[in-house]
Each structure stands twice: as C-alpha cells, then as structure tokens.
Amino acid sequence: MMTNLFSIFDPSTQIMNISLNWISITLIFIMMPMIYWLTPSRSNIIFNLLTSTLKKEFSTLLGPTSFIGSTLMMLSLFLLILTNNSMGLFPYIFTATSHPMLTVTLALPLWTALMMYGWINHTIHMLAHLVPQGTPPLLTTFMVCIESISNLIRPLTLSVRLAANMIAGHLLMTLLGNQGPTSPDLLMPIILITQIALITLESAVAMIQAYVFAVLTTLYISETTYDNT
Template sequence: MMTNLFSIFDPSTQIMNLSLNWLSTMLIFILLPTMYWMNPTRHMTMLNLINNTLKKEFSTLLGISHFSGSTLMMLSLFIFIIMNNSMGLFPYIFTATSHPMLTVSLAFPLWMTLMMYGWFNNTMHMLAHLVPQGTPPALTVFMVCIESISNIIRPLTLAVRLAANMIAGHLLMTLLGNQGPSANMISLPLIITTQIALITLETAVAMIQAYVFAVLVTLYISETTYVNT
C-alpha cells in the first residue's frame, strides 16, 4: 500500500522480501533480444544511425583536444540514461534516474575527475576560465567567485535536473491515475486523453534529458582538455 505520493520513488520497496527496484537499471540490457546484435536489422540500423549522429555531434563539441575514448564514454552514458528513463515509463518498474542516489553517482565522479584532470594538466587554462574575456578589472574578484561557485555546483545541477524532470511527469501521471477509479463517465475520457498526452510528453522528456546530460558533460570535458596550439 502506498503510504504517500513519493513512496513510488522509494528504492527500498520490498518484493517477496527482496529489494528488486534497482534491478531496473540493468534490466533493459538483460532483455535486449539477439536481433540487436545481428546485422543487418531495422533495430540495429536505427541504433547505428543514432550512434553515428551523436558521435559526430559529440566529436564536434569536444574538438581536437579531447582524450581518447571520450566520445565512446558519452555515447555509453547517453544510452544508459535513455534506457533507464524509458524503462521507467512502463508500469511497476522503478525509474532509477528519478532517484538522486543514481544521478549524483553519475554526475559527481564525472565532475570530480574532469576537475582533477583540468587543474593538474591545464592549470593556466582553468584559471583563465574563472575570468571571462572582456570582464572589467573592477569586477574580476566578483567574477572569480561567481565562476568558482558555478563550477562547484555543476554536479548538483546535473543530478537535480535529471531527477527532477523524471519525477515531475511521473507525479502528474500518478495524480491523474489515482482519479480514475472515482471519475464519472464525463471526466474519464478527459483523464485518459490527458494521460496519453503526458506519456507522450514523458517519452520526449526521457530522450531530451539523456541528451542534455550527455551534452553538458561533453562541454565540461571540452573546457578541461584544452590544448594550446
């Protein structure tokens, strides 16, 4: 029984004395049929098209100074997030990306690694980023403080953005779904139509948030892997 509205996002829910909610993070990869690995198929062709398009875009954002394997890492991150976002749209499957435990676990290590890499290898470039070009001398101290705070809160903004966007739509669908049993014949079609629209919107949000997360991390990589040519 649901004790409160947010208990649907509780990863400790017990099913047959086992906590299986976090299994959803890898469930899609376990259930991927063999047709995704057999070439050529329509599914594999579509997946390759998406991968090639994203690879070109990530490579453009990273520039020539990115380290080896960064594009593959961003593609893997995008696929992992979009799979978890999409799995959460199915009934009775826990949306792992709606929980801060997972989003912070993704954002903080990436941010910390990039910061350490940037400050150790491109110290002058990282210092130059603290004072944007064209800043008046009188505002230099304030800009350093603002840019430092902006860099520090990056993992928080990455994690909260992904979790909040996934939670918001699911809460709306839950609120509307709870009205179904008590709805009359006049309001029931409206509720069903709204639910279909929300599911369509959540499908788009699932793809957009995975893309935004991967692109922002890509931009952070491009800032820390600058090479002076």
C-alpha cells in the same frame, strides 16, 4: 500500500528481503537481444543511426584536444540514462534516474575527475577561465567568485535536473491516474487522452534529459581539455 505520493519513488521495496527496484537497470539486456537477428531489424537500424549521429556531434563538441575514449564514454552515458528513463515508463518498473542516489553517482565522479584533470594538467587555462574575456578590472574579483560557484554547483545541477524532470512527469501521471476511479464516466475519455499525451511527453523528456546530461558533460570536458601548443 502507498503511504504518500512520493512513496512511488521509494527504492527500498523488497520481496523476500531482496530489493528488486534497481533491477530495472539490467532489463535492457533482456529486451534487446540483437544477437539473434540474421539481418538488422528496424530498431537496430534506428539505434545505429542514433549512435552514429551522436558520435559525430560529441566529437565536434569535444574538439581535437579531447582525451582518447571521451566520445565513447559520453555515448555510453547517454545510452545508460536513456535506457533507465525509458524503462521507467513501463508499469511497475522503478525509475532509477528519478532517485538522487543514481544521478549524483553519475554526475559527481565525472565532475571531480574533470576538475582534477584540468587543474593538474592545465592550471593556467583553468585560472584564466575564471575571468571571462573582456571583464572590467573592477569586476575581476566578483567574476572569480561567480565562476567558482557555478563550477562547484555543476554536479548538483546535473543530478537535480535529471531527477526532478523524471519525478515531475511521473507525479503528474500518478495524480491523474488516481482520479480515474472517482471521476464521472463522462470525464474518463478526457483523462485517458490526457494520460496518453503525458506518456508521449514523458517519452520525449526521457530522450531530451539524457541528451542534455550528456551534452553538458561534453561541454565540461571541452573546457578542461586544452592544447598548450
């Protein structure tokens, strides 16, 4: 029984002492058996078109100085987040990306690795990045503080942005869905149309948030990779 509104995001639901919430991460392997298709299906064609387009865009954002495999890593990150966001739209499936446990796990190690790589290999470039070009000398110390704080909160903003957007849409659908049994019959068509609109909006948000997370991480990588030559 739902004790409060936020209990729908509780990842501790257990059946026979086995937590089944996080199993939604692996459901994509069951729903996409592309190995059994003799010819590419429509979903396979769309998937290949999406991945090739994103690969070109990530390669452009990363630039020629990026390390080997960074484009594939960002593409895999995008597909992971998109899969979990989309699976959360199905009934009775826990949205893993709505929980900070997963979003922080994705954002914090990436940011830590990028900062270590940048400060170890391109220290001068990282120091110069703390003071934007054209900053007046009197504001240099202030800008260093601002840029340092903005760098430190990057993993927090990445994780909170993703989790908050996933939670907000699901809360709206939950609140509206709970009004159905107690609403007059005349309002049922309006509630149904609104629910369909919310599901359509959440489908777009699922893709947009995955894209935003991957693109922002790509931009952070491009800031730390610098060609000294």
